[in-house]
Amino acid sequence: ILSVALRRIFHVGGKDDEMEKKKIPEVEILRTAYIYDQLTAMNIQEEPTSDVQAIRFLLDAGNGYDRVAVQALIHSINILEPGVCVELTNGDKGLVIIPGMYNVLQPYVLSFRDNQVYNLSTPHVAAQLQIKDIMRTMDNRHVMGMDMLKQYSGEAVHIGEYRDNKTY
Incomplete structure (x- = not known):
């Protein structure tokens, strides 16, 4: 073998x-x-x-x-199981809520854009919409204020540290 x-x-x-x-x-x-x-x-x-x-x-x-x-x-x-975030061919992102029964690539997906549930195994839906790929990670970047960025002069500033009477 x-x-x-x-x-x-x-x-x-x-x-x-x-x-x-x-x-x-x-x-x-x-x-x-x-x-x-x-x-x-x-x-x-x-x-x-x-x-x-x-x-x-x-x-x-x-x-x-x-x-x-x-x-x-x-x-x-177990790919495309409930809880997996996916990108759809129309550019929307969504959440798999029910796995595909006959085809793993055709689950039920909840669209983040409009909260609509798409059954990708339905022929008329599948003709227009498929899973493009799995989203690697949810976006967890930190938002930085432009004022804070303009004040940065290159030295290390730690969260909670005082500099110029300001807390960061």
Whole structure:
């Protein structure tokens, strides 16, 4: 199983026509998990692919991944579960409130813009709107007042410290 999996993953070694024709579930699971990990892992050369883009790649029949192995992976990693924030193709951002029953990429999403719930598995909604990607993080930047910024002269000022009779 491992030798066949390694040959299929890395495209090395001689072809054993009999083994190449067989769909060995363990080989397909290892191959699918390895490719998903390679797509989503951090590395020096390039930014990792998002979970949504990796799943789209694996689900694309033209890429040759076993559908059952991909579905098993999807069920084990729990992407697009309730509470995940997503960006939609129309630019809106939203919150997954119910996972997609038949397709992980088609959950119910609550739009932050207008509080409307979109069922992305409904054909007329899916024709106009899909998940573009997962939002990496919610925006948690601190707001800095322009007056405070203009007064900064380069020295260290710590919160709660007094400088020129002002508390920062």
